[in-house]
Structure formats: C-alpha cells, structure tokens
Amino acid sequence: MTPELLEEALATFAVLFDEARAAGEPDPTAMVVATASLDARPSARTVLLKHHDARGFVFYTHLDGRKGRDLQANPHAALLFHWPRVREGVQVRIEGGVEIVSDDEADAYFATRPRGSQLGAWASIQSETLESREVFFERLAHVEREFEGRDVPRPMRWTGLRVRPERIEFWYGAAYRLHERWLYEGGLAGEWSKRMLYP
Numbered sequence: 001m002t003p004e005l006l007e008e009a010l011a012t013f014a015v016l017f018d019e020a021r022a023a024g025e026p027d028p029t030a031m032v033v034a035t036a037s038l039d040a041r042p043s044a045r046t047v048l049l050k051h052h053d054a055r056g057f058v059f060y061t062h063l064d065g066r067k068g069r070d071l072q073a074n075p076h077a078a079l080l081f082h083w084p085r086v087r088e089g090v091q092v093r094i095e096g097g098v099e100i101v102s103d104d105e106a107d108a109y110f111a112t113r114p115r116g117s118q119l120g121a122w123a124s125i126q127s128e129t130l131e132s133r134e135v136f137f138e139r140l141a142h143v144e145r146e147f148e149g150r151d152v153p154r155p156m157r158w159t160g161l162r163v164r165p166e167r168i169e170f171w172y173g174a175a176y177r178l179h180e181r182w183l184y185e186g187g188l189a190g191e192w193s194k195r196m197l198y199p
C-alpha cells in the first residue's frame with residue numbers, strides 16, 4: 001500500500017491550484033470533462049470544479065443532459081486543467097470512475113448558488129432542443145412564479161458528480177518541448193505508483 005503517493009499527488013494539485021489563482025488565471029476552477037457514451041463516442045465540455053478532497057473532484061450538472069447520460073451509462077471520466085500562467089505552463093489530467101454525490105452534499109452546494117442560477121437550473125432542460133430564447137425565458141418566468149416567496153429547492157436531477165482519481169498526471173511545460181510529466185497511478189489494491197513519461 002502506498003496511499004502516501006496519492007496524498008502527494010493531491011498536495012501537488014493543491015499547490016498548483018493556489019499558484020493558478022495567484023498567477024491570475026481567469027478561472028482556475030474551469031476544467032474540461034470528457035465522457036464517452038456506451039457506443040464509445042467521446043465528448044468534452046467545460047465545467048467548474050466546486051469541491052476536491054481525498055475522495056475526488058466534484059462538479060455540478062444535470063443528470064439528464066448529454067454528459068449526465070453518458071456518465072450514468074458509462075461512469076468513467078477524464079478531467080483536464082490547463083493553466084498557461086503557472087510556471088512555464090501546467091496541465092493536469094485526472095481520470096477515474098464517477099459517482100453521484102450525496103443528496104445532502106448537493107443540497108448544500110445548491111443552496112449557495114445565486115437565486116437566478118437556482119431558477120435557471122429548473123428552467124433548463126439541459127442538452128434538449130430549444131425552439132427559441134423566448135421559450136426559455138417563458139419557462140424561467142413560470143419557474144419564478146412557482147417559487148415566489150420561498151427558497152428554491154434543488155431539482156432532483158441536478159446534482160454533483162465526483163470523479164475518483166485513478167490516474168493523475170502533472171505536465172510542466174519546458175523550453176524546446178522538453179516538458180516534464182509525472183504520472184501517478186492507482187492500482188486495484190489501492191496502492192499508488194509514480195513515474196515520469198517522455199514528453
């Protein structure tokens with residue numbers, strides 16, 4: 001068992017995340033999440049990292065949108081951060097299995113969102129065909145009336161997804177493409193290993 005290597009990787013992530021903030025990255029929490037459908041078609045989009053700890057990396061979304069459907073059918077994801085302002089440029093790649101966060105955790109995060117964003121989560125049928133912006137704003141107005149004078153509850157199908165890291169790679173840019181890559185990999189028995197990769 002070498003869980004200390006996982007701790008080392010998570011600590012490295014924390015240091016780089018702080019550096020990204022200090023370096024003035026527009027949004028260090030922005031990450032690309034790649035999913036694959038059951039018929040193995042990949043797709044990618046940007047989401048925001050809302051929580052990370054030893055259990056994994058959490059973002060929030062609709063379960064019935066495209067990524068939500070992909071991840072329920074095939075619960076594996078890849079996350080990608082690119083922070084060009086950190087050091088000579090840093091890229092972090094995280095891959096692993098995905099699980100839905102607890103209702104309590106999702107409720108707690110949803111409660112912190114601006115009311116407008118809470119209402120938007122009710123009004124949006126994520127990834128479905130939208131006939132016009134007018135239709136969307138009518139739905140929003142309907143939702144506003146529905147929740148007038150009371151707290152907006154979390155839509156049941158809007159929740160957090162946690163990527164449990166199985167592979168974490170740190171890529172550090174260097175001159176002449178002589179980049180430095182460190183790959184941390186978790187084994188089936190919970191042991192972690194670490195090695196460098198050619199750039």
Ligand SMILES: Cc1cc2nc3c(=O)[nH]c(=O)nc-3n(C[C@H](O)[C@H](O)[C@H](O)COP(=O)(O)O)c2cc1C
Nearest residue numbers: 030045046047048059060061062065066067068127
């Ligand atoms: C900077 C940025 C941050 C975003 N953050 C999120 C997010 O945290 N959750 C989310 O569902 N969509 C977020 N989006 C929208 C997604 O990129 C995407 O359009 C949406 O989730 C639908 O993706 P899907 O059809 O693959 O499910 C964000 C977009 C951008 C550009």
Ligand SMILES: Cc1ncc(COP(=O)(O)O)c(CN)c1O
Nearest residue numbers: 047048050060061062113117124
């Ligand atoms: C559709 C959607 N859902 C969720 C989020 C997550 O971020 P927040 O909770 O800060 O709105 C975003 C961020 N852009 C988003 O666009």
